[in-house]
Each structure stands twice: as C-alpha cells, then as structure tokens.
Amino acid sequence: MNDGARHPVKALETTMEIVETLTELRSAPLREIAAVLEMNKSTVHNHLSTLREHEYVVKEGESYRLSLRFLTVGGILRNEIDLYEAAKPKVDDLADETGELVTLATHERGLGVVLYRAKGGNSVELNTHIGTQLPLHNSALGKAILGHLPDERIEAIIDHRGLPPGTPNTITDEGRMHEELERIAEQGWAYDDEERWRGLRCVAAPIRTEDGAVEGAVSLSTPKSRLANDDARAEYVDAVKNTANLVELSITYS
Template identity: 30%
Template sequence: MPVETNHGRQIQSVARAVQILEYLATAGNQDSLSNISRAIGLSKSTTYSLISTLEQLGYVQQDQSTGRYSLGMKLFELGQVVHSSMDIRRLAMPHLRELVAKYGETAHLAVLSKGEVVYIDKVDSLHSIRIASQIGGRNPAHCTGVGKVLLAWLSDTELEKVMAGRVLHKFTPNTITDYAQLKRHLQEIRLRGYALDEEEFEIGLTCVAAPIKNHRQAVIAAISFSGPTSRMNNENLSMIIRDVTETAKIISMEFGFKE
C-alpha cells in the first residue's frame, strides 16, 4: 500500500524491491534469501515474492548451484545506457557551445525514446527571441530535424517497430504525414548525412541536425541547431549545415567512431 514520505506518496512494494537491489549491490557477489529477508526486515515469503518478480524481469539472478541471489544483467544494461548518456553530454557540450557562440542560435543534444525525441542537453540562443525547449522535454520524431536523423539510421525492422501504430500528426503544411513518403525522406537524409526541419514542426522555425555515432558505427544520439527561419536563411544555412555535420563528426570521433 502507498505510504507517505517527505517526497510524497511511495508505493511500498516498489520501495521494498529497490531495498533488495540496494542490499545486493552492497552485500558483495551473492547472498541467500534468509540473509536478504533479515537485512531488509521482511518475511522470507514476502522477500521471495519480490525477488521472484525481479528475477523474471532480469534485475536479479539466482545461482542454481548455491541458491544464492545476485544482481542481474538488466541493471548492467540500464547502467550502460545511463553511462553513455552522461559521456555523450560531457563530450558534446563544448562543441555545442562553439556552435552557439558562432551563430547565436539554440543547440540541442537528443536521443530517441519510444518513437519520440528526448532532449538530454542544450545551449540556449544568444538572442532574446529564442526556441522554447527544455532538457528532458519530448517532441515528435517525424517532423523535427533531430528526430528524422535518429529515425534515418534505424534498420527497416527497427523503424517499423518504432513507428507501429504511431499517427504522423500534421503540425504545419510542411509536415510529412504519409509513412511511405517519410521512409523515402529518411533514406535521403541518410545519404546526405544530415536532416533539415524546414518549418515542419513549427512555422517560422528551421533546424539542422546530424547524427552522433559510436565505435560500432551505430547512431546513439544527434545534435541539432535551430532558430527562426528569418535568421537561418539562404545566406548562412549552407555554412550552418557544414558546421553542424562537422561538429557531429568530431563528437562521434571523440566517442570512438572511425570512418
């Protein structure tokens, strides 16, 4: 049942499951059901129910020869994702600042999550009129420059899985709302190495985006550079495209990518 804490309501079963994980993290390699139940102050039956659920989900594993429990590979996988995100933010930030210092517009670092763009870092525009966005915010992938980049490097199978059942909402007259057309557009993006959002998400907004790749040549994130169309015009857009793609390449190489 929920209980009150200093930070609001807490689901007791979730809190107890986390206690088990934290205990196993500090208990060394493995420990027995009896020791775990004693350490967290629960009966063996309750502890066993919680551990069985965690085991089914991959967060705990049991040594069949000893019957003792340890942390599962699922936690390692999640830790790797968090570690990668932290590393990519650290590596990307100085380069995003350089782009903003040169052109004055807004730079973002983003990843793909459940078919949407999630912004994991940003550097604000130097202008008083700027893009309203925030770290942790989400936007559709099909009509944003950074989203289209992240979709473009998925395999056909991955793309179909990500887009399954997803409606391509129309935000402006320029938004692509047909899946077949979007797929052709993504192929073009992959060939040229960058994406443009030409007022597809918001009228008056233009964006240039390029992929960040790791040592396996997999796209793990993307950077974007966005501003009012009036300032990102034909006079400087080609230079911005060049610098954004080059910046993404530099970050990729710092992250282990080799051509």
C-alpha cells in the same frame, strides 16, 4: 508482452499517472488533477500525500507541483550518459559561434529525448527543456536520428507512433516520409522547414558510434528568415556536421 506488462501494480500506475499529469500541468490544485485523471479526489490526495512524504511533490497553497528532487535524479542519470559528457562542450561552442539555439538529443522508445540545450546570443526561445520527449518524424533533430536507424526499427516506430501533424508542413504521408529518410541517410544531415514549430527552420546531424549505430543528434534552430537561402543552409549544415563529428571522435577516443 513481458511479465511486468501482464501484472501491473495498479497503485504504482496511478502514482505514475499523477506524476505525468503534474509534468503537463506544472502546478494544479487537487480538484483539477483529479478531473484530468478522472479519479476521485481521495485517491489522488492519498498518492499526492505519499509523494510529498518522499519529497517528490511540493504543496504551495492549494496547488501541487513536482519537486526539484526529480531534477537531482535526472541530473545524475544524464551525467552517466557518455553522449552528454562528450557533447556538452561542443554544443556550447557551436551556440557561441553561430549565436543560435543548439540542442542535443538521444532516443528511447521511439522518441527523441532532449539532453542539453545551449543558447547563443541571438537564439530563439522554445518550450523544450531537459528531458522533453519529442516525436522523431517532425523535426530535423528527430529525423536525423530516425533516418539512421535500421529499416525494421523505422517501420516499428512509424507503426507505433504514427506521423501526427505538428504544423501544416509536417510530413504525414508514410511514402513521403520514407523518401525523406532515405535522403537523410544518404546525405548525412536533416532539415525541417517549420515542420514542428511555425516560423522556425532547423538543421541537424546524427551522432554515431564507431560501429555506425546512431546515439543521438545535434541540431541548430533559427528563425526562417536567417535560413532563407541555400548558402545559409549549407553553412549551418557544415557547422552541425562538424560538431557531430567532433562528438563522435570524443566518444570513440575518450
């Protein structure tokens, strides 16, 4: 445990809990925020007032929401990530070519983090957005990353995060998950059959650095009816692997 964890700043912890709660609720009145956090309203109100003064929270009527200032901060951070800069045009191209939803993600603290999404002409709608954090075990996008991490890192993530179910198809048995990840590492791509979202199938490929470390992954998501046979899956697998390879080349030689 580091020194910061041993000596947390309580006021800052409270502020961060309020921000995270507003992220989930989107917009809510003071009484609801306080109830969710199990804090008294005066404490929550003081923190919300400070966040408003610094323009990180907006009050609309009786409800509070996060301001677009978070978008500015997040956009600056995202644009500093080489993976995003290298991958964006390739992700756009893949979405245009296939008509599907294509997602780019990196990983941090044992979670996937969505960096970018591109919608093709026939793409599905998902409740993910830039900055969404996703478990690594229950989507093709996450498994493509997880399957290419060092064994000790995989073990640490599973020990810490577990394998909670997203749908009845989620792999929740640790032995089966290790078999799945070994297969992904061997073949260089991942697949999920309604493991995170019902009615959706996805394929994904890892994006790796020159020394083999996995930086992220790119995935293609489609209704299961459009990925109903081996030929269709092979076509989409080739497409995401090609896109991942182009991104890797761009990162290496930029």
